[in-house]
Amino acid sequence: QSALTQPASVSGSPGQSITISCTGTSSDVGGYNYVSWYQQHPGKAPKLMIYDVSNRPSGVSNRFSGSKSGNTASLTISGLQAEDEADYYCNSYTSSNTYVFGTGTKVTVL
Amino acid sequence: EVQLVESGGGLIQPGGSLRLSCAASGFTVSSNYMSWVRQAPGKGLEWVSVIYSGGSTYYADSVKGRFTISRDNSKNTLYLQMNSLRAEDTAVYYCARGYSLVLPFDYWGQGTLVTVSS
Numbered sequence: 001q002s003a004l005t006q007p008a009s010v011s012g013s014p015g016q017s018i019t020i021s022c023t024g025t026s027s028d029v030g031g032y033n034y035v036s037w038y039q040q041h042p043g044k045a046p047k048l049m050i051y052d053v054s055n056r057p058s059g060v061s062n063r064f065s066g067s068k069s070g071n072t073a074s075l076t077i078s079g080l081q082a083e084d085e086a087d088y089y090c091n092s093y094t095s096s097n098t099y100v101f102g103t104g105t106k107v108t109v110l
Numbered sequence: 111e112v113q114l115v116e117s118g119g120g121l122i123q124p125g126g127s128l129r130l131s132c133a134a135s136g137f138t139v140s141s142n143y144m145s146w147v148r149q150a151p152g153k154g155l156e157w158v159s160v161i162y163s164g165g166s167t168y169y170a171d172s173v174k175g176r177f178t179i180s181r182d183n184s185k186n187t188l189y190l191q192m193n194s195l196r197a198e199d200t201a202v203y204y205c206a207r208g209y210s211l212v213l214p215f216d217y218w219g220q221g222t223l224v225t226v227s228s
Contacts, residue, residue, distance in 0.1 A: 001170060001171050001172075003156075032211075033212075034211050034212055034214070036214060036215065038155070038215070040155075045204055045218040045219065045220055046215070046218055048213075048215060048216050051212060051213045051214075051216070052213070057216065087154075089154060089155050091157070091214065093211050093214070097166075097168045098157065098160075098168050098169075099145070099160065099214060100157060101147075101154060101155040101156060101157055102154070103154055104154040104155070
């Protein structure tokens with residue numbers, strides 16, 4: 001159950017777009033469309049941002065979008081805003097009937 | 111309104127046991143997927159365990175054989191019994207509601223801190 005691989009940090013200026021990758025294997029990300037993304041501000045509980053690879057829950061800005069190709073999923077934040085500065089984690093269901101999170105990415109708004 | 115409130119965390123010596131609770135409101139625990147997720151200080155999220163609506167349970171390798179997830183339908187509460195605790199189990203423990211494999215963690219509690227130290 002190795003953690004999915006994410007870049008440690010990504011940064012961008014307000015208004016720009018950034019993309020966070022999440023790389024797994026054919027036993028998790030590549031094998032299922034059960035990929036979700038979570039935003040976590042310091043000292044707070046995680047918040048669901050994307051589920052089912054590319055679906056947004058009600059109330060989440062359409063600036064957030066998700067996609068997947070092979071063993072890699074991606075989260076794109078367009079029109080970057082100061083409030084988007086947070087940690088982001090991907091998650092996938094696995095062939096062992098378990099779940100695995102990504103290593104986490106710190107997004108900095110310059 | 112969906113709410114999840116964890117309790118039961120604290121300071122415990124290595125080798126000790128602790129039971130965490132997660133009181134739910136606004137939905138029925140037994141009708142949903144319920145998970146525990148932990149986060150060590152300054153570290154990332156780690157999935158711990160899930161109990162499905164049908165009662166099946168699964169665990170991360172790091173806790174298998176030491177932790178047990180359960181629920182009390184009459185109290186609408188989720189539990190995590192943690193035995194043989196180790197220093198590396200120190201973390202904030204979150205309970206999370208899921209709706210399906212597609213939507214595993216749609217609501218989260220505020221977390222409860224477990225510190226394993228002598």
